[in-house]
Every structure is written in C-alpha cells, then in structure tokens.
Amino acid sequence: MQLPQIKIPKKYLKIGAWVLGIFALLLVAGGAVAYGKREALLNKMVAKAIAKAEKDYNLSVKIGEYGFSGLSKVHMSNISVVPKDRDTLTTIKDMTIGVKIFPLLFGDVKLSEVNLNDGNLNVVMRDTLTNIDFILKRKKKDSTTAKSKVDLSELASNLLNQVFYKIPDDMEIKNFMMQLNDNDTASVKFLTTTATIDGGELKSTIKVNDTAAVWHINGNLDPSDKQLDVMLFADGKKVELPYLENKLHTKINFDTVKTQMKDASFSGGDYKISGSWAIKNLLINQPRISADDIIVPDARIEADMLIGENFVCLDSTSTVYLRDAYVHPYLKYTLSPNKIYEMKLTAQEQDAQAIFDSFPLGLFESLDGIKVQGKLKYSLDFYLDTAVPDSVRFNSTLTPSNFKVLHFGKTDLQKINSDFIYTPYEYGKPMRNITIGPSNPNFTRLDDISPNFKNALLTAEDPSFYRHKGFVEESIRKSIAVNFKEKKFKRGGSTISMQLVKNVFLSRKKTLVRKAEEILIVWLIENNHLVSKSRMLEVYFNIIEMGNNVYGIGEASRHYFAKSPSELTLGEGIFLANIVPKPKAALYKFMSNGTLKGYLLPYFRYIGNIMARRGLAPADTTGYGFYDVRLREGLRQYLAPDSTTLDTNSVDIGEDDMMTPEGMQDKSKSLFDRLFGGSSKKEKDTVKVKPAVDTVKTRKQLRQERREERRRKREQEKNGN
Structure with missing residues (x-):
C-alpha cells in the first residue's frame, strides 16, 4: 500500500525552521545564563538547606568544600552532620553526585551517578535518647490549618518513587562504615569496602564487626520500571545477626535471603506492589517461641x-x-x-x-x-x-x-489408653511420678467417681466436653473479645482435651510453639478417635492438681474429706470443682471449724442452679450442699485465722454457662509473658492472702444465718424420716 504524498508549501517550512531556530537559540541563551549563574544558585541552595536542617531538625550540617564538576555533577568534601546535644551522626570525606537533567526540568531529582569515599554513619542510643531522634520530629504547623486526610496509596506511591529515584545508574562506594551503639551493651558494625552499580548490576562487599564475617548484597536494579532482584549471603558461612542475639536474646541465621520486586503501580484505585521473598536454611532460637532451634530449610512467599x-x-x-x-x-x-x-x-x-x-x-x-x-x-x-x-x-x-x-512420631499419642507414668511439674520442676492405673491405690476408674463431682467439674470447666472435638470456637471467640477489651489476658479458651494434652504429652515450657503443638495434637486425638472421651476424662480426673502436692480425685477426696471419690456429696463435688483453677488456695476457703467461708455460697448456688436446670442435681434453695461441706478434722490445724480473706472465686461466665479460668492468671504479667512464660523473676505461689479485716457481723446477718441453719436441719430430719 502506497501512502499519499503530502505537499507542504515552502513558506510554511521556512516559518517552522525560523520558530525552531529561535526556540533553540533561547534554550542556548537560557542555558548559558543558567550555567554562568549556577555557582551562585548552588551556594544559595546549600545555604538554604543548611538553614532548614538547623531550624526544623536542630542539625548542624557542615560542608568543607563544594562545587560543580562537569555539567550536572556536584562535588563535596569534608561533610558532617551533628544533631544538637547528640553524638555525630555522619561524616563523609569525599562525595560526588550527578543528577539527570531532563527530569530536573519537571521538578524530579533523579540521580545518575554517586561516588563516595571514606564515610561514616554512626547511630548512638543512650538510655531513651538517640542521635536520630530528629527523624521523628515534626515541623510546627499553624494551629489554624485543618488537618488533611492522608491517602495511604498516594503516600506509598510517592515514597517508593523517591526510593527508586535515589538509586543511581552508576555508583561506586568505598570504605563507608555504618555502626550502631546501643547503650554500650550491644553494637554492630558494617564496613562497605566496595559497592558498585554498573548498568543496573549491583555488587557489594561488606565486613561485619571487623573480621566476624563478609557479606554480599548482589543483584540487578531497574529503577525506571520499579524492579529489583537482590540477594544477601555471606562468604563461607551463614548470615548471622549478632545484635539481635546480644540485645534480644534471639538467635537468627540463614544461608541466603532473596528479595524480588516485579511491579509497583496503581490498580483500580489501590497501589499494588508485586514481588517475592525467599530464604534458605533459616534458624531461629528465641526462648519465648521455642526451647530449641527452629530450622526452616526452604521458605518462599509470592x-x-x-x-x-x-x-x-x-x-x-x-x-x-x-x-x-x-x-x-x-x-x-x-x-x-x-x-x-x-x-x-x-x-x-x-x-x-x-x-x-x-x-x-x-x-x-x-x-x-x-x-x-x-x-x-x-x-x-x-x-x-x-x-x-x-x-x-x-x-x-x-x-x-x-x-x-500410620506411625506415631517421637510420642505415642495413644499411650494413655493403657497404664502409664505421669510426672506433674511445679515451677518447672518435677514433683513425683504417679502411676495412672490400678496399681496405684489412689487411681479411680471413671465409673467409681461420684456423679456429683463429675457433673460439677464438667459444668464449671467444660460443659460441652462430650459434644465438641477438642475445641469450642465460641469460647475462643469470646475470649478474644474479652481479652481485647480488658487489654490483658483475662480469659482463656482451653477445653479439658487441651489441658490433658498439655499436661501429659508436652513439656512444661510455656512457648508459642508448645501452644501450637498442643492444638495439633488435640486435633489428631479427637478427630481420629485415638482415645475415647471417657478415657480422656478418666485420665484427667486422675492427674488434675487439687492442692499442695495433691493430684487426682482419689488423693483429693481422701485429703480433704477422708472419703473415697464414690462417696462425695453434691457440696463436696462443687467445692472440688471450685478449687481447680487455684488448687493451692483450697484451705483458705475454710473456717477454723472446717465449714466453708460465706463468700463461696453464691458460687454454689450458681453451679447448682445450672446443674439443676440440666437434670444433674435436685433443686436446692439452701445452697446445693454448701452447709454440708466439712473439712476433715486432721487438716483444720493448718487453716488460717477466720479473719483472713482470700478472693479466689471471681466468677466470669462464658458460653454454655461455662466458667472461665480467670483465677489461673497472674495479673502482674503482661499478655506476652502469660502466653510465652517470659518472666525473668522466679515464679512464686500465686496464692495471695489479704490483710485481716473486721469480721464483726450485724444482727441481721446473724439472724439470716440462724434461719439458714434451722432450715437445713429440718430438711435433714425430713430426709432422715
């Protein structure tokens, strides 16, 4: 196909040539004027920048010599940056920066070249102060100026553009030291002996802590398309982060880590960044996460x-x-x-x-x-x-x-189906070995345990035990809501299945990994029917802590009441269920004559009413056996004075009328410490006794107690007849 010829009159060609010529002449003239005044403009810009740094950020910036080197390069020497009343932040002996001319016409500063020789970046932390505090300092604004809404997508786009604009086409850095001194207790130094960018290819050699290691950050950079592909590795060894180990007691090392950015652009009004990150042979050791090294051979994210x-x-x-x-x-x-x-x-x-x-x-x-x-x-x-x-x-x-x-790992998850040895721990130390089986005279079969205790404990701890498969999502959901509102770990969501697995199969070290392992083992046992529900409950009843060195319902019923578990009354069953969250506080709940303290009566009525509604106990307006509970006489000599009070009965109600284990929490600890056991101090018994208070009762209270006692006796006589 032949295109038609377009004929342009010669006079128009002449006019166009004259216009282009005049425009070119103006550019040359403007350029000549600008070139002639560029030194003055540079002086003005440098002075303005130094004044701005001092006014807005309290930075003392000094430049020994500076000037143009070629058409678009600026050479500077003997540079220093010192924050007011802080240690020197930066010193640079010699630096040359080149910018691209065309983007500069539109107000964008894009670097074309960077050469730096003998520099130092020194971050110093002393107590709560650092010499980079100025970064967080905001300029004072007119109070009358309305706050403008920040668009995060625009902010991200602008920040990323600025980062890529500052990546030069060509770069050569020699002997640039970066170091961090953290209160003279931990420090790290990185000496970049060489770092170059040539045609988009990045190569670098970095000495870590003088002679500890040699790192390399190599890869390819394409700032114009917002793409990069870089990898960090060390010569002949793993990349280690000694600062984290010294400061945070966290050991981290790996073979290589690779980062790739594929694209960054707006998509449907949102700013989208696509890339990948991969790591080889990552090792993590942090006591609050795991007691042992965790090794990730190969991990990657797209x-x-x-x-x-x-x-x-x-x-x-x-x-x-x-x-x-x-x-x-x-x-x-x-x-x-x-x-x-x-x-x-x-x-x-x-x-x-x-x-x-x-x-x-x-x-x-x-x-x-x-x-x-x-x-x-x-x-x-x-x-x-x-x-x-x-x-x-x-x-x-x-x-x-x-x-x-098909095959169990290190631990046989069905071991509790037969006799086994259980070792309870307190404060990280083993107490004694307990045989869970008939050879132990205190072991009690599930059928030989009084329904009064079984029903009371299930009502208080896990009423849906026979229905759920190890977890109660509603309980977890409510725990999240309560803990968030309280800003502390007030309520847990553990089921009996989870408590059993934690005590029988796992170590006593409180770590994040142990909690995850607990959840997985519970799922394996419950969903694969490795252990029946009845056997799980039987084992739980025989290992549960119920006092000072008292474990299992067999020991507990004899210890407190000199009875076998089958003989427990409703009141005794409710009492034993009550002490589960804080077993070491059990004796503080009795008066010197062996009767229960009055503050427990609302708990008895609450649990008893739930049991009555479910047909697990007869309705009882007197307190569901509260007045029948009597501590065996041999233990009464160890009771605290009646004037001693102890708040061990805070009732927090969950779903399905389920009690929540608030009493098990140490309120002096943070959420992180409670989850992962991060207390540096030696743990103490959490039973805290309140000072003695005035216990003189009013006449009205005495009359009410006498009426309750007479009603109780009449009912006993009626039942006896």
Whole structure:
C-alpha cells in the first residue's frame, strides 16, 4: 500500500525552521545564563538547606568544600552532620553526585551517578535518647490549618518513587562504615569496602564487626520500571545477626535471603506492589517461641500487597510455600474510621504427609517422624472491628479426607489408653511420678467417681466436653473479645482435651510453639478417635492438681474429706470443682471449724442452679450442699485465722454457662509473658492472702444465718424420716 504524498508549501517550512531556530537559540541563551549563574544558585541552595536542617531538625550540617564538576555533577568534601546535644551522626570525606537533567526540568531529582569515599554513619542510643531522634520530629504547623486526610496509596506511591529515584545508574562506594551503639551493651558494625552499580548490576562487599564475617548484597536494579532482584549471603558461612542475639536474646541465621520486586503501580484505585521473598536454611532460637532451634530449610512467599486510601493488605492471591506445602494468606489492616484486623488462611486440599514434612525442624518435637496418609485442607477466618469487639469473628477448620495416622512420631499419642507414668511439674520442676492405673491405690476408674463431682467439674470447666472435638470456637471467640477489651489476658479458651494434652504429652515450657503443638495434637486425638472421651476424662480426673502436692480425685477426696471419690456429696463435688483453677488456695476457703467461708455460697448456688436446670442435681434453695461441706478434722490445724480473706472465686461466665479460668492468671504479667512464660523473676505461689479485716457481723446477718441453719436441719430430719 502506497501512502499519499503530502505537499507542504515552502513558506510554511521556512516559518517552522525560523520558530525552531529561535526556540533553540533561547534554550542556548537560557542555558548559558543558567550555567554562568549556577555557582551562585548552588551556594544559595546549600545555604538554604543548611538553614532548614538547623531550624526544623536542630542539625548542624557542615560542608568543607563544594562545587560543580562537569555539567550536572556536584562535588563535596569534608561533610558532617551533628544533631544538637547528640553524638555525630555522619561524616563523609569525599562525595560526588550527578543528577539527570531532563527530569530536573519537571521538578524530579533523579540521580545518575554517586561516588563516595571514606564515610561514616554512626547511630548512638543512650538510655531513651538517640542521635536520630530528629527523624521523628515534626515541623510546627499553624494551629489554624485543618488537618488533611492522608491517602495511604498516594503516600506509598510517592515514597517508593523517591526510593527508586535515589538509586543511581552508576555508583561506586568505598570504605563507608555504618555502626550502631546501643547503650554500650550491644553494637554492630558494617564496613562497605566496595559497592558498585554498573548498568543496573549491583555488587557489594561488606565486613561485619571487623573480621566476624563478609557479606554480599548482589543483584540487578531497574529503577525506571520499579524492579529489583537482590540477594544477601555471606562468604563461607551463614548470615548471622549478632545484635539481635546480644540485645534480644534471639538467635537468627540463614544461608541466603532473596528479595524480588516485579511491579509497583496503581490498580483500580489501590497501589499494588508485586514481588517475592525467599530464604534458605533459616534458624531461629528465641526462648519465648521455642526451647530449641527452629530450622526452616526452604521458605518462599509470592506476595501481592495492596495499599488503599485507608488500609494495607496482603492479598489472597499471595502464596506462602514451605517445601511442598502451600497456603494462601489474606491480611488486612484498616486504619479508619475504625481500626479493623482481618486474617484469612486458605490451604487447599493437599497430601497430608507433605504438610507434616513441611513443618520446620524442631517445631513440633513430639510429632517428629510421624507418618500419615490421606489429604488435609485448612481454612481460618478472623475479623475484629475494634469499635465493636464483641462482634469478633473466628472460624478455624482443618478438614481431613481419608486421613489416617500410620506411625506415631517421637510420642505415642495413644499411650494413655493403657497404664502409664505421669510426672506433674511445679515451677518447672518435677514433683513425683504417679502411676495412672490400678496399681496405684489412689487411681479411680471413671465409673467409681461420684456423679456429683463429675457433673460439677464438667459444668464449671467444660460443659460441652462430650459434644465438641477438642475445641469450642465460641469460647475462643469470646475470649478474644474479652481479652481485647480488658487489654490483658483475662480469659482463656482451653477445653479439658487441651489441658490433658498439655499436661501429659508436652513439656512444661510455656512457648508459642508448645501452644501450637498442643492444638495439633488435640486435633489428631479427637478427630481420629485415638482415645475415647471417657478415657480422656478418666485420665484427667486422675492427674488434675487439687492442692499442695495433691493430684487426682482419689488423693483429693481422701485429703480433704477422708472419703473415697464414690462417696462425695453434691457440696463436696462443687467445692472440688471450685478449687481447680487455684488448687493451692483450697484451705483458705475454710473456717477454723472446717465449714466453708460465706463468700463461696453464691458460687454454689450458681453451679447448682445450672446443674439443676440440666437434670444433674435436685433443686436446692439452701445452697446445693454448701452447709454440708466439712473439712476433715486432721487438716483444720493448718487453716488460717477466720479473719483472713482470700478472693479466689471471681466468677466470669462464658458460653454454655461455662466458667472461665480467670483465677489461673497472674495479673502482674503482661499478655506476652502469660502466653510465652517470659518472666525473668522466679515464679512464686500465686496464692495471695489479704490483710485481716473486721469480721464483726450485724444482727441481721446473724439472724439470716440462724434461719439458714434451722432450715437445713429440718430438711435433714425430713430426709432422715
């Protein structure tokens, strides 16, 4: 196909040539004027920058010499930056910076070249002060200026643009020291002996703590397309982070870590960043996470991050890989108008053995070597609007398909089906070995335990025990809501199944890993029917702590009442259920004559009423056996004076009338400490006695007690007849 010829009159060509010529002449003239005044402009800009640093951030910036080197390069020497009343932050002996001319015309500063020789960046922390405090200092604003709403997507785009704009096309750095001194107790030094960018290829050599290690950060950079692919590794050894180990008692090392950014752009009004992150042979040792090293041989995440006007989100298109297993995470944090936390995990149906093999080494010690068949899939849905915490959503489901345990790992999860030795621990130390079986005279079969105790304890601790499969999601959901509102770990969500697994199969070290292992073992036992519900309850009743060195219902019934478990009355059963959360406080609940203190009566009525509604006890307006409980005479010599009071009966009601174990919590600890056992002090008995108080009763109280006593005697006589 031949294009038609376009004829342009010569006079128009001449006019166009004249216009272009005049425009070029103006550019040359303007450039010549600017070139002639560029030194003056540079002086003005440097003076303005130094004044701004001092005024806004209290920084003393000094530059020994500076000036243009070529058309677009600025050379500076003997630079120093010192925050007011702080240690020197930066010194640079020699530096040359080049900028791109064309973007500069539109107000964008893009670096074309950076050369730096002999520099130092020194961060010093002294008590609560550092020499980088100025970064957090905001400029004073006019109080009359209305606050403008920040669009997070625009902010992310601008920040990322600034980062990529500052990556030069060519770079050469020699002998640049970066060091951190944390109160003279921990420090780390990184000496970049060489770092170059040539044609987008990054190469660097970094000495860590003088001669401790040599690191390399190598890869490819493409700032114009917002792409990078870099890897960190060490010569002949693992990459180690000594500062974390010295400061936070956390050991972390790995072979390589690789980061890749594939794209960053707006998508449907949100700013989307796509990339990946991978690590090889990661080792973590943190006492609050695990007592042993955790090793992750191979982990990788393909991530899509979305940043909207008021939220940050890891999209569900992301995938986390651990060996041959994978999961799709969804994490979202919304800032306004209310803070909202969302998390979803979806693991499609996968080979079960591949999932167990993907667990990091040292993570679940008791399951090490387990062999299974079939498939598993998992889903988690969590949503918390901080404005309405009671509406928290929590659903967690692990679904098996033809799943079966072929071989147990290090621990036989069916060992409690026959006689075994149980060792209780207190404060991290073993107390004594207890045989759970007929050879132990205190062992009591489930059928030989009074229903009064069985029903009372199940009512108080886990009323849906025979219906659930190890977990009560509603209880967990309510625990999350209560703990969030109270800003502390006030309420737990453990079932009897979880308490049994924790005590029989796991170590006594309170760590995050142990809690996760507990949950997984409970699922394996309950969903695969490895142990019957009746046997689980029988073992639980025979190992539960019920006093100072008192374990199991057989020891407890004889210790407090000189009875066998089958002879327990309703009142005695309710009392023994009451002491489970704080067993060491049991004797503080008795008067010197062996009767119970009055503050326990509401508890008896509460538990008794629930049992009566469920047909587990007859209705009793007098207190469901409260007045019948008598401590055996041999123990009364150890009782505290009647004037001593102890609040051991705070009733916190859960779903299904379930008591919550608030009494088991040490309120002096933080949430992190309670979860992971992070107290540095030696733990003490949590039973705390209040000072003596005036116990003189009013005449009205005395009359009420006499009426209750007469009513009780009449009922006893009536029942006797």
